[in-house]
């Protein structure tokens with residue numbers, strides 16, 4: 001009986017996935033990683049780590065997430081609950097693009 005309970009407990013534990021947080025670093029004109037792969041319920045935190053004191057933002061064209069202009073050292077987070085691919089850019093430097101893939 002104890003063994004059965006232990007087995008059921010281990011099966012339950014193995015099927016529970018915990019929400020995670022992934023950091024995306026904003027360096028000088030790039031998002032690292034450029035493509036972030038996460039699961040539903042996970043949160044992305046963007047950190048502006050620019051060495052050139054460059055302000056940046058994170059802007060999704062569909063309005064799903066948009067940060068303010070972030071000075072060096074600032075951060076912005078968004079929790080993704082729905083599967084999909086979310087593209088974004090920095091409107092101050094439109095060549096800076098990134099993607100969050102929730103699957």
Ligand SMILES: [Cu+2]
Pocket residue numbers: 029055056057090091092093096
């Ligand atoms: Cu920028």
